[in-house]
Amino acid sequence: MSTLLKNAIDQSGHQIKKTFEDFPADAWDAKPIPGAMSAREILAHLWECYYALNSAMDGKDHAWGEFQVPAEVVANPAEFAWKKRDEATSRALASSDPKHHDLAIDYVALHDAYHVGQMVTLRSAVQPDWNSYSIYPGH
Secondary structure, rough: OOHEEEHHHHHHHHHHHHHOOOOOOOOOOOOOOOOOOOOHHHHHHHHHHHHHHHHOOOOOOOOOOOOOOOHHHHOHHHHHHHHHHHHHHHHHHHHHOOOHHHHHHHHHHHHHHHHHHHHHHHHHHHHOOOHHHHOOOOO
16 A cells, blocks of 8 residues: 555545535525535535446446435435545555555545535635635644
8 A cells, every 4th residue: 555645635635525514405406606516415426436436446447427326315415425425445555456556536635625615615704714724734
């Protein structure tokens, strides 16, 4: 396992989780930016990526856009998404197959970082007093 890969997964994980931490309950479906996804949609999309990472490591193709967040977890989707993320990234990091490491970079480390920016923007729009620096360790 690469220390750099683990650090990238850990850092993007910390940041994406912080953008959802204590997210305002009444803003989950808000779309203050036309054409952008809501927080709920971003979280479902992230969940799909973590699911797709597991599928790819199993040698299976993923049918993008067909994934549905299981109905039983709608009440607390973030908690279950992070469990799915941890499952997929632990598996990738434990693998000796460099393809699995590449997939973890694509499906998790870089992809989460991309959505961190979206969530910071969205959260700043729906909760102007939110501290966007809180995504960084020590803040």
